[in-house]
Amino acid sequence: MSGYYVIFESKGTAVLRECDIPQPKDDEVLLESDYSVISAGTERANLLQMPNTGTTDGSAFIPGYSAAGRVIAAGKDVTDLKVGDRALITWGGHRSHTVKKADSVLKIEDDTIDLIDAAFANIASFSFLGVRKLQIEIGEPVMIAGMGILGAFAVQIAALSGAIPLLVSDMDPVRRELALKLGATAAFAPDEDDFVNKVKAAAGGDGPKAVVEVTGSAMALQQALEYIAWEGRISLLGCTRISDVPIDFYKYVHRRGVTLIGAHTFTRAKHESSPGHWTEHDDYRTFLKLVAAKKLQTRPLISEIVSPEAAAAVYARLAEEKNPPLGIVFDWTKLK
DSSP states (O other), X not given: OOEEEEEEEETTEEXXXXXXXXXXXXXXXXXXXXXXXXXXXXXXXXXXXXXTSTTTTOOOBOOOOEEEEEEEEEOTTOOSOOTTOEEEEESSOSBSEEEEEGGGOOBOOOTTSOHHHHXXXXXXXHHHHHHHTTOOOTTOOEEEEOOSHHHHHHHHHHHHTTOSSEEEEOSOHHHHHHHHHTTOSEEEOTTSTTHHHHHHHHTTSSOOSEEEXXXXXXXXXXXXXXXXXXXXXXXXXXXXXXXXXXXXXXXIIITTTOEEEEOOGGGSOSSOOBTTBOOHHHHHHHHHHHHHTTOSOOGGGOOEEEOGGGHHHHHHHHHHOSSOOSOEEEEGGGGO
């Protein structure tokens, strides 16, 4: 029996490769994937070897960091996990099989949670990070700029945090409609007439007190600086690979007391959570509890479920399409 993984071997090209299945060491477990979720923004940037990515130098790259599956082998020193346990598979790439240190693996305790939902945990944890860093007060007006997969989770998490009104901006009318279904109060197109003033009015006149910027576009950040309220906070969750818009920091940040907050996953607490600064495992647990309680949705975010054998075609579309599908899931059980 062989294993498989997806790899970007050259710019714009993804392939599915066969490999031997690794075996766990004494303190490790071997995990078999059921589902892994494409993080379109990050993976497209690496596919196209954009600046500020792991492939800028042309290196081959194994994409993917959010999956779920089962333990199929465990080293002799492993006591907290056993064969058959269902678990999150994080930071492993789009692979059929992954070996990880047992103490880094989070078991899915609740049997009511479907593995296809659990596979979104790591992606959703980024949105938890971006929203938590804003420390939203109940009743504050909030904007989510960008309705990709991270934005779709950020809308739901901000709503659970008490944001109202909860605004969204996105170029795609389908995504704006989804935002409204997920709890947004109003949704705008960034290129519509009088956009900035419309956002300010919808937020009560002064603009949103907090913004999650998820597009990674310097232009979107410039717009956020124009519509945000005095002394507002902007969480930079999207990765701005290219700084192609000049920003007047004195006018929009310094003079108005605006706070820009970096929300990259590398800024996480490592060992213990504190207000606005949670560990990734604590956010995974929160995600699973909210999914089980039906307070957080993943299914409306799924555009397609495909076999990993379709990887080449899927990534070709990501490279070419301006608005790629929102959530594409690889179903690794199709290879069994």
